[in-house]
Amino acid sequence: MLYAAHRAKHVYAVEPDPVAFGELKINVSLNSPITSKVTLINSAMSGKTGASQLYTRGMFGNAVSSLMPTVSDVSCEVQCITIADLISQYNIRDVNFVKMDIEGGEYTLILCLQEFLEEKRPTFYVSFHAPFLKENISLQGLSGMEAQNRFEQISKNVLGVLRMYKYIYDNHGNLLNEEDIRDRDYNGEFVFTDERW
Incomplete structure (x- = not known):
């Protein structure tokens, strides 16, 4: 900040x-x-x-x-x-850059930001906390397969919102695609942007 x-x-x-x-x-x-x-x-x-x-x-x-x-x-x-x-x-x-690091809450909040992101198209730097999401899902009493399916569906929904962006980079500046970050089991920081680096 x-x-x-x-x-x-x-x-x-x-x-x-x-x-x-x-x-x-x-x-x-x-x-x-x-x-x-x-x-x-x-x-x-x-x-x-x-x-x-x-x-x-x-x-x-x-x-x-x-x-x-x-x-x-x-x-x-x-x-x-x-x-x-x-x-x-x-x-x-004027909103042209948003950084989000909310310890798993991003999986819910990004869905709520869809209209804002589509309208303003800020460069969006987000930290995904997959282990925290999995921990939260485990508290819901789902079986192992149900929990994994729930995790994959939530990840898919969130990345679907962010699909409007042309480019995805990791925090080292490496160009990625959606498959590189879907269903991962660890924390990661990513930049979604319409600017080519």
């Missing part, structure tokens, strides 16, 4: 984790050249605006909190905001 603030006109940083948000505020305040270019929002991006539970694997502030329930019962209530409400409330006019 700090790097982005040096490059972009303005950065809107959405962070629901109360501990991480406090640390984010401190980091921004210590970087006075970019402070005016950053708007911090203590909310979670979601398909609907309102209150929800934020879950963590241990303690808050450890970078693995998510709206997706986990094997841990540790949670807190947070406010959620939709992309439409975010754009409206903060009078955002």
